[in-house]
Amino acid sequence: MGIPTRTSWAGARRSGPGWADDEAPAEAAEAVAALYGAHAVGLIRLAVVMLGDRAAAEDVVQDAFCGLYRRWGQLADTAKALGYVRACTLNGCRSELRQRLRAQRRDRQAPAEVLAVSAEQAVLLGEEHQQILQALRRLPDRQREALVLRFYLDLTEPEIAVSMGISPGTVKSTTSRGLAALGRLIQEAGR
Amino acid sequence: MTSTEERLRAAARAAADTVPPGSAPPLRLPDVQPGRARWDQRHRWVRALVPLAAAAAVAAVVIASLALTRGVPTSSSGGAASPARSAALSSVPPYYVALTSAATPAQAVVRSTATGAVVATVKPPRPYGEFKFVTAAADDRTFILAAQRWWPIASGTRGLTAEHRDNTTPVVFFRLRFDPATQTARLTLLHVPRKVPASSLDGMAVSPDGSRLALALYPAQIEVITIATGSARQWAWPGAVSSAGPWVGNSKPSGQPLSWTANGRTLAFPLTSESGGITWVMLLNISSPGGSLQSAARRGVSFLGLGHVKPGPVGNALITPDGTRITTITTQLEPSRARVTEFSARTGQPVSPPPAGATPGTLTPWSVLWTDSSGSTLIVNGIRTGPSAAVTGILRRGRFTPLPGAPLATDNVAW
Numbered sequence: 040m041g042i043p044t045r046t047s048w049a050g051a052r053r054s055g056p057g058w059a060d061d062e063a064p065a066e067a068a069e070a071v072a073a074l075y076g077a078h079a080v081g082l083i084r085l086a087v088v089m090l091g092d093r094a095a096a097e098d099v100v101q102d103a104f105c106g107l108y109r110r111w112g113q114l115a116d117t118a119k120a121l122g123y124v125r126a127c128t129l130n131g132c133r134s135e136l137r138q139r140l141r142a143q144r145r146d147r148q149a150p151a152e153v154l155a156v157s158a159e160q161a162v163l164l165g166e167e168h169q170q171i172l173q174a175l176r177r178l179p180d181r182q183r184e185a186l187v188l189r190f191y192l193d194l195t196e197p198e199i200a201v202s203m204g205i206s207p208g209t210v211k212s213t214t215s216r217g218l219a220a221l222g223r224l225i226q227e228a229g230r
Numbered sequence: 231m232t233s234t235e236e237r238l239r240a241a242a243r244a245a246a247d248t249v250p251p252g253s254a255p256p257l258r259l260p261d262v263q264p265g266r267a268r269w270d271q272r273h274r275w276v277r278a279l280v281p282l283a284a285a286a287a288v289a290a291v292v293i294a295s296l297a298l299t300r301g302v303p304t305s306s307s308g309g310a311a312s313p314a315r316s317a318a319l320s321s322v323p324p325y326y327v328a329l330t331s332a333a334t335p336a337q338a339v340v341r342s343t344a345t346g347a348v349v350a351t352v353k354p355p356r357p358y359g360e361f362k363f364v365t366a367a368a369d370d371r372t373f374i375l376a377a378q379r380w381w382p383i384a385s386g387t388r389g390l391t392a393e394h395r396d397n398t399t400p401v402v403f404f405r406l407r408f409d410p411a412t413q414t415a416r417l418t419l420l421h422v423p424r425k426v427p428a429s430s431l432d433g434m435a436v437s438p439d440g441s442r443l444a445l446a447l448y449p450a451q452i453e454v455i456t457i458a459t460g461s462a463r464q465w466a467w468p469g470a471v472s473s474a475g476p477w478v479g480n481s482k483p484s485g486q487p488l489s490w491t492a493n494g495r496t497l498a499f500p501l502t503s504e505s506g507g508i509t510w511v512m513l514l515n516i517s518s519p520g521g522s523l524q525s526a527a528r529r530g531v532s533f534l535g536l537g538h539v540k541p542g543p544v545g546n547a548l549i550t551p552d553g554t555r556i557t558t559i560t561t562q563l564e565p566s567r568a569r570v571t572e573f574s575a576r577t578g579q580p581v582s583p584p585p586a587g588a589t590p591g592t593l594t595p596w597s598v599l600w601t602d603s604s605g606s607t608l609i610v611n612g613i614r615t616g617p618s619a620a621v622t623g624i625l626r627r628g629r630f631t632p633l634p635g636a637p638l639a640t641d642n643v644a645w
Contacts, residue, residue: 093249171241212429
């Protein structure tokens, strides 16, 4: 929890709060760009798994790196920058899914329609994979994130705890419940 | 490895593989370098003053540090001590306990609310590996901690055995007594006959007088234990199942789901529906016989009927100790805006103006962590839009006073 939520790209275009535009250190831009070069694809992939939409995934990751850039001067330990930007990506995905569900409620769409993968993704993924990812996106935020971090990113339990801002013990119970709920949703979808 | 895990892993990999290596779009950072260059050209002479400025900055830091170490509160904007900040700090408990998950073993630290300074630290006694939850009585020196065995597990699916062992091993409860005079904390193991598997415990709250401990058990069960005798009373929501709910609390990182009134007669808890988010805040009559939670509790606030708001983004809820208000975070849908909202516990309607004042526009709150007797002073956490930093602080009279060093997570801190 201790990580800022998603910031909009429009907001990121303004001066960063840590410094005025004219004072932004060049080393911050270089460091963030280097981190982006090394990890952007991995984080976009993570966001695609969470969202099922490449364009939205790219936006979330862009926002996460802009957030990192704006706070670079405030990071106590720049070695933890990847963890920070990963947590921001998760927050961004969470916000995006909530916005979709809010729109779904407003427009009275079916949840399955809102949480379905994009047309591009649908072409690339088989039907079974689509069904599983759709079920994944119907899980509560916490369970979905724990499952993806554990079984897609293969993070350790303490790493998951830090990324999600919860205790290691809660990671275990969340993962266990998430798997059970996912199994049930997949079973329901298969009927 | 179970079939569900295999299928999830395969589906996630397939989705990830739709993003080929090297296909990330260019990074679009704010365009600051030209500005920096212009600044350098215009103000080249300023470089000569850099050593002087550095010395002045060091002096300013030293002065600020002295002000903090002497306990002189500074305003949120970094200026001199303000009466509003002093008043805010004097209206909340002076100490709190936070659990640290980064340390091994995880610790419980007692901190000063005003300064954030660590005044005492305790580790879970062996063989327990971490504290899972913490809750505070009203005397500001008694805390109850839940501890669990904890085995490190390998990443991915390789640690399922340890995970299962962790989840099924019962938690134990400790009383932490903090002595402000000596700045020491002492743990005492509580005798609780009931065996609660670690993964079943979703939250807990000690009664204000410290005599009873309420547990939120997965999926929708509440148990109140009399600490002196170990006797327990249980209520369960009929038909609740782990996979479909309803659940006590919610499934997101959130503040503690349970809260007591000062007289110890009512316990408030959020009830989450399958669709996610809190649907109701329920009020349990503790004097009722155990059995059906549905029969023993009444609806305090129903979010189904409010239409224009929804609970969240995190969604815990606290009843004020005087029993008149239920305070939580709601999100107005159009335009989207999160704020602290206080409801009448009698009518279930929002109280306007809220006793703690309007949520400042610069704060996007996540959780309410503590409330005074009537809800006029709250401790909340969230995001400040200015520096875009997560923050925990006091909301009082519409003013937000950040607390230095306060933890940003929400389910492991208690005032």
